[in-house]
Amino acid sequence: MGHTDVDAQLAVWRSVYVTANRGTLDWMLDRPALRGAFLNTKMNHITGRDFTPADGWKGPQTILGWIQGRGLEALVTHASFFDHEDAAYAEKLDLAGRRLFEALSELYARTCKGFFAYDEALNPVYPDAEGQLHPQSVEPDLSTFSDIFIVKGLLAAALRYDRAQVPAYLKALHKIVSDIEAKRFVSNERQRLGAEAVANEPGDYGPRMIMVGGASMLKRFGLGAEAAFGARFITHILKTHQAMSAAISAPVLVDLPGHPVCNPGHALEFSGFGLEFLGDEADAATLAALQSLLKNHFALGFSPPGIRLKVDSLTGESLSPYFPWWSVAETIRAAALGFEHGHDGAMLAIWRQCHEAFFNGYWRTSPAIAYQTKTIDGPVDFVPSTPDLDPGYHTGMSLLTAIEAIDRISHS
Numbered sequence: 001m002g003h004t005d006v007d008a009q010l011a012v013w014r015s016v017y018v019t020a021n022r023g024t025l026d027w028m029l030d031r032p033a034l035r036g037a038f039l040n041t042k043m044n045h046i047t048g049r050d051f052t053p054a055d056g057w058k059g060p061q062t063i064l065g066w067i068q069g070r071g072l073e074a075l076v077t078h079a080s081f082f083d084h085e086d087a088a089y090a091e092k093l094d095l096a097g098r099r100l101f102e103a104l105s106e107l108y109a110r111t112c113k114g115f116f117a118y119d120e121a122l123n124p125v126y127p128d129a130e131g132q133l134h135p136q137s138v139e140p141d142l143s144t145f146s147d148i149f150i151v152k153g154l155l156a157a158a159l160r161y162d163r164a165q166v167p168a169y170l171k172a173l174h175k176i177v178s179d180i181e182a183k184r185f186v187s188n189e190r191q192r193l194g195a196e197a198v199a200n201e202p203g204d205y206g207p208r209m210i211m212v213g214g215a216s217m218l219k220r221f222g223l224g225a226e227a228a229f230g231a232r233f234i235t236h237i238l239k240t241h242q243a244m245s246a247a248i249s250a251p252v253l254v255d256l257p258g259h260p261v262c263n264p265g266h267a268l269e270f271s272g273f274g275l276e277f278l279g280d281e282a283d284a285a286t287l288a289a290l291q292s293l294l295k296n297h298f299a300l301g302f303s304p305p306g307i308r309l310k311v312d313s314l315t316g317e318s319l320s321p322y323f324p325w326w327s328v329a330e331t332i333r334a335a336a337l338g339f340e341h342g343h344d345g346a347m348l349a350i351w352r353q354c355h356e357a358f359f360n361g362y363w364r365t366s367p368a369i370a371y372q373t374k375t376i377d378g379p380v381d382f383v384p385s386t387p388d389l390d391p392g393y394h395t396g397m398s399l400l401t402a403i404e405a406i407d408r409i410s411h412s
Helices: 003-030 053-058 065-085 087-109 145-161 163-181 195-199 206-220 229-240 264-281 284-301 325-340 345-362 394-410
Strands: 124-127 133-135 242-245 250-253 363-365 368-370 373-375
Touching: 003 065, 003 087, 003 345, 003 368, 003 394, 065 087, 065 145, 065 206, 065 394, 087 145, 145 163, 145 206, 163 206, 163 229, 206 229, 206 264, 229 242, 229 264, 229 284, 242 284, 250 264, 250 284, 264 284, 264 325, 264 394, 284 325, 284 345, 325 345, 325 394, 345 363
Parallel strands: none
Antiparallel strands: 124 133, 242 250, 363 368
């Protein structure tokens, strides 16, 4: 494709992404809030049926901290984007954002920790493998993904709505960084938190990867000086988790050092976060490593209908029948940023394949949501992390970053 053809293609994609994101936000904001403030994405992604109390912990009586934190960050970040695109719409997002910020900050202040789930009395609970809820311990000396997502959301909201609260949430974010580096992080929150959970933590790179995204968020909102941990985490992941994949004769990231299991989606998400965080400040070696890993994981993981959930990096064998939606959206983000650095035709081809796979196979326009999980036979009712649908986070934030990359490319 010529330069003019590429620009025209990117302009079309930009319009698709803005329409998709706005559709999701409209759908989410038009639904009745939970407890008058919390986002309500409790709907079956295949049938469109709302979850009810009869659905157990999936129902509206359970507030999922993961989703509320992610949703708050998404609302705030999209409001910042629409400030320049549609100011009246930004105000609508801010109305919901301020309401959620107040409710979530009050919930967080009860324990100064985030939790995966809260019961009808807003006490921390966790669902076991059978979906039964149990009281969660309030363990002060560890961090979880819920801490990450809630604190990131609160910090983003404080930066837009109440900067007096920024120092406290910055301190909380840096506590999470310390816990990750001191091996006080627990990934599996569907268990009782405590010393035993810390001791059994396998050491996946997921927490560092997500926090590279947190470092990108700090830079986005003008706090790059507070984001030095992002570079440390990128270096650690590249040094500790790279291994040669015999399946593609190239290096990939393995979940655990010395083990062949690879989650291509997480690795592609890492490349995207890394490219976003480093931006124009990326040194040549790190940039090359992130771009190479992006291509390698796409080669290892992409197979219709999307990105395979888990792969044996030695044999190339699928270790799961599932193809989640989020990894395809995250690869759009990563490929957009990868293409921005160097205008590599191979990167554009990855971007195009994921764009087509996502919007032809996962995306539903009414409502504007994605099928959460597919197999080669079609959508399946499988819960990847939470039964609540994506609140404009994985899809919305990925597409928003792609929009911003397109805008920079078109003005370069």
